[in-house]
Amino acid sequence: MMKSTLGLFILAALLIPILSLGVQHNLDELAKWKTECVGRYQVSVPGNVDIAIARFGISAHAGFSDGQPAPFSQLSYLGEISIFSFASGADIIKFKNNNILSQKKMKKELLDSSDEKKKKWGREMKGLKYDTPTLFGWDGEDRYPALNFILSNKIISYSINNYNDATKDLNKKNFNNFLNNFNPRTLHEIPTQPGVCIPYGFIADDGTAPRDIGVTMRLIDHPDVEIFFRDTSGYLTGGTLHSPKDEIEYFWTIMYQKYTKLTEADFWGYRSIKMGGQAGKGMFATIHRYDDSIDYGYIAIVDDIPNTPSQMLYVIRTAARAKGEPISKDELKDIAEKIMSSVKPHPVQ
Secondary structure (H helix, E strand, O other), X not given: OHHHHHHHHHHHHHHHHXXXXXXXXXXXXXXXXXEEEEEOEEEEEOOOEEEOEEEOOOEEEEEOOOOXXXXXXXXXXXXXXXXXXXXXXXXXXXXXXXXXXXXXXXXXXXXXXXXXXXXXXXXXXXXXXXXXXXXXEEOOOOOOOEEEEEEOOEEEEEEOOOOOHHHHHHHHHHHHHHHHHEEEOOOOOOOOOOEEEEOOEEEEOOOOOOOEEEEXXXXXXXXXXXXXXXXXXXXXXXXXXXXXXXXXXXXXXXXXXXXXXXXEEOOOOOEEEXXXXXXXXXXXXXXXXXXXXXXXXXXXXEOOOOOOOEEEEXXXXXXXXXXXXXOOHHHHHHHHHHHHHHOEXXXXX
């Protein structure tokens, strides 16, 4: 009996350092995770990220620092938002001049039109109102109002996308809301008041304004791992009610189809999940690409309750982008589930 007890003590003594190392490793891994704010939610990711934004002189659409596009990124909040990065201050001046010339050209074309309605629109176009080191743009009374906030080597542009005379007062209200309530934000800075986060910015509001914010990220240490999170006050794929299962199928077979020739669900198929406190569906899939390479992806969707915000998360591996050894199938699944579990409304105090 004593020998057995002694054996247990020896075994425990050997295991304690090993377990301690395991705990320390887990703590080290957790310390690397970063939390970012997207829409009215926050999501944690395992490390620093490259966030897809537009690049002046390269593309007006969101993309990564290596030039690869991010086709699902979108920023809509009572108007359209675009974020541009710049190589130098000269590019910012060029961007500004291009905008001014474009407005002048549009005004001239409208005034020269034989259509009296278009002539009226031309007369309603005003000159540049805001012109400071951190802001330039046209005011809310303009036929085509727009704001451009200058943040270091980035510009955040906001424009009204509905120019009907019937919505003029609403346009002005939305314009003034953005002008007065937009605040710059560093990555991983989580606001504590109601509002909507976009990359590098935050729009404070009363918590009810509609939005459609989709942000695409790649892990800097593992560029083979792409993470997309979308928070929208509407439906993900149109005006009719869809179940999360329908949405997942639509994503793999329609939205992501150009990147794959076949996407197969794993053994478990659709599974029930909880994301951001709401029930939905998730699926882990094997992706067969057109070059015959194999990748993996996880998608989770909450979108089956009328008048309730919808969220979508995907974590997809593209092994060809890996710096070294790509993330394995099991590692990707583990990361994806942890990211999904981290999703929650950003704090409001």
